[in-house]
Amino acid sequence: MKKVLITGANGYIGKCLYYFLKKKFKIIGIDKEKSPEKKIFQCDILNKNKLNKIIKKEKPEIIIHLAAQSLVDETINKKKYYNNNDKATKSLLEVVKKNNIKKIIFSSTAAIYQQSLKPLKENSPIKALSTYAKTKLLCEKKIQNEKNLRFIILRFFNVCSALNKPIIGEFHNPETHLVPTLVYKAMFNKKIYIYGKDFNTFDGTCIRDYIHIKDICLAIEKSIKYLFKNNKSNLFNIGNNKGLSNKEIVDYVKKKTKKNLNLKYVQKRKGDVSKLVCDSNKVKKILGWTAKNSNIKKIIDDEIKWILKLNKIGLKRKFKNYLS
Numbered sequence: 001m002k003k004v005l006i007t008g009a010n011g012y013i014g015k016c017l018y019y020f021l022k023k024k025f026k027i028i029g030i031d032k033e034k035s036p037e038k039k040i041f042q043c044d045i046l047n048k049n050k051l052n053k054i055i056k057k058e059k060p061e062i063i064i065h066l067a068a069q070s071l072v073d074e075t076i077n078k079k080k081y082y083n084n085n086d087k088a089t090k091s092l093l094e095v096v097k098k099n100n101i102k103k104i105i106f107s108s109t110a111a112i113y114q115q116s117l118k119p120l121k122e123n124s125p126i127k128a129l130s131t132y133a134k135t136k137l138l139c140e141k142k143i144q145n146e147k148n149l150r151f152i153i154l155r156f157f158n159v160c161s162a163l164n165k166p167i168i169g170e171f172h173n174p175e176t177h178l179v180p181t182l183v184y185k186a187m188f189n190k191k192i193y194i195y196g197k198d199f200n201t202f203d204g205t206c207i208r209d210y211i212h213i214k215d216i217c218l219a220i221e222k223s224i225k226y227l228f229k230n231n232k233s234n235l236f237n238i239g240n241n242k243g244l245s246n247k248e249i250v251d252y253v254k255k256k257t258k259k260n261l262n263l264k265y266v267q268k269r270k271g272d273v274s275k276l277v278c279d280s281n282k283v284k285k286i287l288g289w290t291a292k293n294s295n296i297k298k299i300i301d302d303e304i305k306w307i308l309k310l311n312k313i314g315l316k317r318k319f320k321n322y323l324s
């Protein structure tokens with residue numbers, strides 16, 4: 001069994017991936033936050049000595065690099081993005097090189113693309129506006145510049161929902177993503193704010209590309225297999241190929257929860273475009289991956305199961321202000 005190291009293994013995607021891949025590979029993780037899992041080591045990637053000790057001892061054959069300052073919020077100190085994304089990736093790459101590891105998968109983001117109403121392809125124009133996107137792009141370049149490393153860069157669109165076995169999902173503090181915010185607030189009768197109903201779309205609300213976490217895990221699993229089989233680097237968009245409007249999600253949540261939502265449409269935010277959707281033909285062709293779990297029914301139904309579990313164990317979601 002191949003040994004796989006996940007960085008950021010205590011985060012949303014990392015934790016889900018850890019359990020998803022456990023039956024198929026020998027999995028270890030690292031995260032700067034403490035985890036109850038004994039194979040997830042507490043280590044800040046910036047601490048090169050500690051990182052090197054773990055990697056030297058554990059000898060993973062491939063790294064899935066998910067650790068990042070991932071919340072997109074320009075009020076967060078820019079240094080946090082440069083440290084946890086750019087500098088941490090540099091530190092990781094040095095340790096990877098030292099230990100002769102030849103394969104890496106990196107989680108990048110659709111936020112690096114210039115906004116466009118057309119579906120975004122891997123070769124669509126790049127324009128990283130946020131500090132988050134700028135630092136993710138720097139990481140991509142660092143990885144691409146490593147001569148002896150084979151890599152897959154995955155540019156994720158909006159990751160959402162939860163796994164079923166075990167039931168595990170998103171728990172950010174504060175929560176800023178649409179699906180977990182909307183479903184939670186609907187279930188617990190809290191005030192919901194939606195940005196904008198005057199976008200240039202069929203129902204006036206903005207359209208984004210949502211990807212079920214199970215499809216993200218499957219894309220990473222296929223990327224691992226591709227790297228071991230072909231030993232070639234590549235870069236893919238990971239999205240659904242079609243979007244969902246905020247109103248479509250609201251309507252489904254309303255129907256499913258049978259609640260009268262306490263919902264208000266507020267002014268759209270500066271810079272928000274009408275539509276951001278992925279063209280995922282390349283990944284379909286090369287990895288044979290499609291977003292087969294990313295339909296609205298499965299996304300919302302699985303999120304509800306996860307919220308019921310959170311409620312059972314007494315965990316409450318926290319929100320900064322409005323929905324995003």
Ligand SMILES: NC(=O)c1ccc[n+]([C@@H]2O[C@H](COP(=O)([O-])OP(=O)(O)OC[C@H]3O[C@@H](n4cnc5c(N)ncnc54)[C@H](O)[C@@H]3O)[C@@H](O)[C@H]2O)c1
Nearest residue numbers: 008010011012013032044045066067068070084107156159
């Ligand atoms: N969730 C999404 O919708 C989405 C979309 C596009 C890209 N991504 C990317 O996917 C990856 C995972 O996203 P997520 O939603 O799970 O994020 P997350 O914030 O839930 O998890 C990130 C984890 O990385 C850890 N971490 C941060 N800096 C570290 C460091 N210096 N050393 C060790 N650990 C560190 C954090 O403690 C956290 O547990 C990130 O790279 C993110 O940029 C996510």
